Amino acid sequence: MQTQEMALLAHDALLLPGGRVEIRVIAPRCLNMIAETLKGHYPLVFGMSKANSNPPCYETATQCEVIDFNQLDDDSLGIILEGKQRVKILSAAERRDGTWICRVLPSNNWQQEPIYGEFELISAALQQFYEVNPELFGLYENDIHLEDASWVSQRWLEVLPLYNQDKLRLLNQPNCHKTMNFVLELIKSHARDNPHS
Structure with missing residues (x-):
């Protein structure tokens, strides 16, 4: 399996394949990173925050896509993310603007199965x-x-x-x-x- 570079969004929430979450983006550096992913420069990965750690999240994370966004009442940006593929974060580097780029390896998503x-x-x-x-x-x-x-x-x-x-x-x-x-x-x-x- 090939590793891939992705832009990292660390957040308190957990997002898994098939799941959706709406988050507020306020910091200009985060807005720039979202813009980069929308332009196709990097795929986006969403990780659960982990304090005082490098990378700033747990190594189990989820590649996701921005499926919708809108301007909120306080002029911040609300974006809706949808989880696509589980990944494992192998390494990460903080860029000068404070955003993170990480190298990830795809992990297996859980297979669909009926509930009975x-x-x-x-x-x-x-x-x-x-x-x-x-x-x-x-x-x-x-x-x-x-x-x-x-x-x-x-x-x-x-x-x-x-x-x-x-x-x-x-x-x-x-x-x-x-x-x-x-x-x-x-x-x-x-x-x-x-x-x-």
């Missing part, structure tokens, strides 16, 4: 979560795949309030099965603790 049996519960719970959080639901328009275990598992990893190390432990599995079991247990234990909710 009791795991349909995690799909139904995700649908409810989106109904309660319409701003997240709106990012996907009608591009939602509640029948795909990998898609559902990755959306849960993006939104669950877990420590980054715990998310990475699940992410670095060869498939979505551990994540599905983890989310199912969370939902069941919540139902046991809150029988009337």
Whole structure:
């Protein structure tokens, strides 16, 4: 597999293949970097921030594309990114303007697989979560795949309030099965603790 240079966007959020996130871009250097990627100079990679580290994010990251952008009320730029391909960051260098360029190696995305049996519960719970959080639901328009275990598992990893190390432990599995079991247990234990909710 070939390595590739990409522009690095480190952020608190987690973005995985098939996922979408909207972020605000304020710093001129970041605006310049987004412009560079839109002009085709570099592909863009999105990594979960890691304090005081080089590169400034975890090595497990996701190549992504800007699929929409708009000017926000405070004149900052809102961009919607869609995750495409998992990558591993091998090295990174900070440029003079404070942006980062990294060298990455493609990793395997989780394969699509159908949801069945009791795991349909995690799909139904995700649908409810989106109904309660319409701003997240709106990012996907009608591009939602509640029948795909990998898609559902990755959306849960993006939104669950877990420590980054715990998310990475699940992410670095060869498939979505551990994540599905983890989310199912969370939902069941919540139902046991809150029988009337």
